[in-house]
Amino acid sequence: MLQSLLFRSLRFLYHDGEFILTDIGGRLPFGSFPSFEDAKPLEKIKLGFNIFDWKNFSFRKKVGFKNLESGTYLVKIYKENPTFGNDRKYIGFKIVDVKEDTKISIFCRPQGAAHVSVFDQHEKGVEDVYVRLLYDDTIIADDATSPNGFVEIDVPCSLTNTYELNLLYKGFIIHEEPVKLKYIRSNIPLKKTIDIKLYDLQIKLEDTWGLTIDYSLNPVLTSNEMDEQIWIPGEYVSDGWYLFENLYPATYHLDVQHKSFLLDEDIIVDNSKEITLVFDAAYVVEITTLDSRGMLLKDTTIVLEREGENIEKKCDEEGVTVFSIPAGVYTLTMYHDNEIIGKRKINIISDRSYEIVTNKEPIFPQIIITITIAFSAIAALLFIRKKDHVSLLKICSIGLALLSIVLPWWMLTSSSSSPTVETIQNMYLIPGNLIKFTTTPSVIAGEVASASLPELFSDIIMLFSVIIFYRLFTCYDSLNR
Numbered sequence: 001m002l003q004s005l006l007f008r009s010l011r012f013l014y015h016d017g018e019f020i021l022t023d024i025g026g027r028l029p030f031g032s033f034p035s036f037e038d039a040k041p042l043e044k045i046k047l048g049f050n051i052f053d054w055k056n057f058s059f060r061k062k063v064g065f066k067n068l069e070s071g072t073y074l075v076k077i078y079k080e081n082p083t084f085g086n087d088r089k090y091i092g093f094k095i096v097d098v099k100e101d102t103k104i105s106i107f108c109r110p111q112g113a114a115h116v117s118v119f120d121q122h123e124k125g126v127e128d129v130y131v132r133l134l135y136d137d138t139i140i141a142d143d144a145t146s147p148n149g150f151v152e153i154d155v156p157c158s159l160t161n162t163y164e165l166n167l168l169y170k171g172f173i174i175h176e177e178p179v180k181l182k183y184i185r186s187n188i189p190l191k192k193t194i195d196i197k198l199y200d201l202q203i204k205l206e207d208t209w210g211l212t213i214d215y216s217l218n219p220v221l222t223s224n225e226m227d228e229q230i231w232i233p234g235e236y237v238s239d240g241w242y243l244f245e246n247l248y249p250a251t252y253h254l255d256v257q258h259k260s261f262l263l264d265e266d267i268i269v270d271n272s273k274e275i276t277l278v279f280d281a282a283y284v285v286e287i288t289t290l291d292s293r294g295m296l297l298k299d300t301t302i303v304l305e306r307e308g309e310n311i312e313k314k315c316d317e318e319g320v321t322v323f324s325i326p327a328g329v330y331t332l333t334m335y336h337d338n339e340i341i342g343k344r345k346i347n348i349i350s351d352r353s354y355e356i357v358t359n360k361e362p363i364f365p366q367i368i369i370t371i372t373i374a375f376s377a378i379a380a381l382l383f384i385r386k387k388d389h390v391s392l393l394k395i396c397s398i399g400l401a402l403l404s405i406v407l408p409w410w411m412l413t414s415s416s417s418s419p420t421v422e423t424i425q426n427m428y429l430i431p432g433n434l435i436k437f438t439t440t441p442s443v444i445a446g447e448v449a450s451a452s453l454p455e456l457f458s459d460i461i462m463l464f465s466v467i468i469f470y471r472l473f474t475c476y477d478s479l480n481r
């Protein structure tokens with residue numbers, strides 16, 4: 001329990017700089033309130049007299065705080081409804097180390113004032129300077145400067161106490177000095193004017209291509225020279241520029257983080273400056289080039305273009321091209337023998353893999369079609385000369401079956417004129433892929449749609465292929481008999 005004896009009134013109790021309790025001091029505290037039911041008039045007078053705790057009567061006002069934890073506390077005393085003025089007056093304080101039940105006395109004094117103004121090198125008021133008055137390393141009063149750089153700090157006057165005037169700005173101690181607030185400061189405030197230099201820092205963040213980063217970043221500054229370390233955020237301006245306003249001269253540490261990528265940079269701020277930094281955040285993009293049937297296509301060249309910058313690579317032996325590029329929207333163009341066979345936009349925000357179907361036709365269907373037509377035509381002429389109509393029909397059936405293997409099993413086409421869009425879906429038996437291909441003025445690309453279909457669909461296509469091959473064999477066998 002902490003009990004204070006006051007000449008005037010007690011209001012607030014603080015611990016570690018935080019307000020925890022409040023109370024009103026009095027000379028005669030109340031006791032318990034009895035019940036007046038069924039009491040006679042004289043008994044009511046006696047019970048009413050016992051409401052007051054006469055044993056703890058004092059000519060000085062006092063108050064008690066119960067069930068406090070051990071620690072150092074600051075007791076502040078304010079006088080409500082003063083004779084002059086409307087605002088309460090800060091008239092006393094005491095710092096007390098509570099380890100057991102403790103009783104203290106606080107002598108109250110008139111309130112004094114310190115007027116502090118803070119200006120930069122351009123004679124402009126500095127806002128949000130944390131102005132503090134300390135006594136025995138404890139903050140007795142504090143407040144922040146207004147937009148015009150002014151603040152008034154009120155504390156009890158004292159003939160003997162020396163306060164420490166301490167100014168904190170964005171984590172830095174920018175000024176400190178001992179001051180006295182004698183009784184004259186209750187009428188004439190102590191005035192202090194502090195001049196400091198502040199600078200602006202503008203940082204442009206670019207990716208490894210030297211282009212503006214498309215996604216949002218949150219660069220922050222801190223410094224080992226700060227008395228209280230804080231993180232100062234940058235304000236996004238435009239085109240990758242971030243502004244840090246009104247920085248106190250020091251060596252700062254810049255921290256920019258996005259996902260697993262981190263940029264660390266030490267920056268000396270001794271004047272207003274603009275700097276450009278590269279944020280090295282690159283993602284792995286794997287592109288697999290496929291022909292019009294969804295089969296791997298080799299000997300292709302991939303070009304990625306973004307805002308006038310581009311990178312070019314040839315695919316490997318498996319038709320795969322791997323890039324390490326910063327995030328952004330790219331135009332992907334695929335070439336084969338210097339001819340464009342595919343084109344589309346890709347949006348890179350993480351590691352990605354793409355399988356892109358091009359309009360490059362494989363050569364084996366053309367070979368099979370040519371051989372089948374030639375063979376069927378020769379065989380048909382021979383059977384016509386022999387007038388073997390049954391064999392002629394069989395050879396025609398074999399030719400059609402062979403063509404059905406390499407030609408689309410079925411085809412679905414849709415298009416629109418505004419905007420110009422054409423989408424073709426082809427179902428092939430060899431390989432068993434459903435291909436969806438889209439053509440617009442800016443897109444020439446497709447995908448293997450069957451990859452997203454159930455496995456049963458692929459099994460059925462395979463079954464059809466087996467049936468066709470079986471029929472081809474039976475037809476050929478019967479042809480030889």
